Amino acid sequence: MAAVYFARDEELGRAVAVKVLAEQLAGDDTFRERFLREARVAARLSHPNIVSVFDAGEDDGRPYIVMEYVEGSTLADELQRRERFTPAEAVDVGLQTCAGLTCAHEAGLVHRDVKPGNLLRRTDGVVKIADFGIARAAETTQLTMIGTVLGTAAYLSPEQAAGEQVTAAADLYSLGVVLYELLTGRTPHTFDSLTDLAKQREAPIAPIRELAVEVPEALEDVVMRCLARNPAYRPASAAELARELEAASPEASTRPMTAETARMPSAGGRRIADRRLWLALAAAVALIGVVLAFALPRHDSGPSTPAVQPVRPGSSPAERARNLAAWLRDHSG
Known part of the structure; x- marks a missing residue:
């Protein structure tokens, strides 16, 4: 869908990543306008677990966005090398992703495409969510390659796959799929075509501990709740999911809780x-x-x-x- 180039901002003396949309997508006026509008919304997000967007525009009819350069790799790349993560590592990824999603959801922005390829992990372990805004713009075009569709479909919530209204609960489902894959080495549903996917979504999901016995039961319960078909049965928010992951972690978190996940007491508690x-x-x-x-x-x-x-x-x-x-x-x- 896009090509990413390493560049340098000569004005501010910093490395940046420039994402340029493919020509066939740039030719779709509706997509181009929506992409730029959503990219500008994403640029207003400021959080250590979100890739910062510095600029967006067009050059010779090709939309582009200038983003923070993240030195590291995607979780998709790491899964190819390692197959699975330890439960403590998966919880750490989940907590950081929840912190970024909380910031976005409170700003009224749903990512819609949370998957390992959009989660970058720096060399120091910090996780950053990429491509806010792009997924929503892509929903307006049919110019998506089937491989991209299949690669994304495994992480889509049932309501999103059915074309229903998408809320923040869809991002929590997608994060649940990511955590399931980190822990077991596979997604809850495996398929070779969209037809197979539709059939598999009606089948029960294999419990995590059947595939990875070392995962604590409490952590399995949290992830499986994220995968509920009914959004009402999932955690109420990314902040709530973070608290549940923290409680289910096999090890104490080594990262300080952010303002998004470590909330102030309620009004009653304060009184x-x-x-x-x-x-x-x-x-x-x-x-x-x-x-x-x-x-x-x-x-x-x-x-x-x-x-x-x-x-x-x-x-x-x-x-x-x-x-x-x-x-x-x-x-x-």
Whole structure:
């Protein structure tokens, strides 16, 4: 569908990748316009797990996009060399992909073509999602080669394959297929034609542990839930899927959770936490009263003692609590 060239941005002194659409696709006006529009939407996404889009335009009638250059390989290339990933590696890929998808979904953009060929892994292990916007543009044209269709169809959600409305749940299904393949070395359905695919989609999917016994049951359950035919039975969001993968991981994650996957507490949770903080502050104030009763100078006997310094103010409840704790340490005993 496109050719990718390594180039250098002389203005900013950085390596970039330039994707130029094939001539037969460039000749389709509807595709060209939609491709450029979707590429510009993708350019607004900024996330460490998404390949950045720097520019989009046309040159001699050929649409192109200028993207971040990622030094590494696609997961498709890695699968050809290794066949399968360890459960811990698969979870790591899933967590990073979920972080990127959360950013895109919150911006109203569904990828529609999550597959190993669109997931790049840098030499340092960072995973980046590529080709946001291109898949949606491709849906408007019939100029796609059958090999490309077959290569993509294995990762399409049932609703997407049926031409129904596509939501973020479709990306979670596709990611589930990717994780299944990383763990077992094959996709849930294997086929040689689109007719075979239609038949296989009605057949049950082989449980992961039948093909890879080393995969923990909890991880198998999470991935199989992503592959539910009914979108309502899949995880509610990419952030929820990330939390489930984290809980099912055979090893503790070595990567810090991002803002997308490590959400702030709910409003109810915040209210409970705030109430507990204020109760603690109230108890501390009461304790200060007791301490002051013994620490303040007395006028009925002996020489006076130095006045007790007040508690330092704070800009937030948490800072005020810390200042109270420090004051108590300094003035007790």
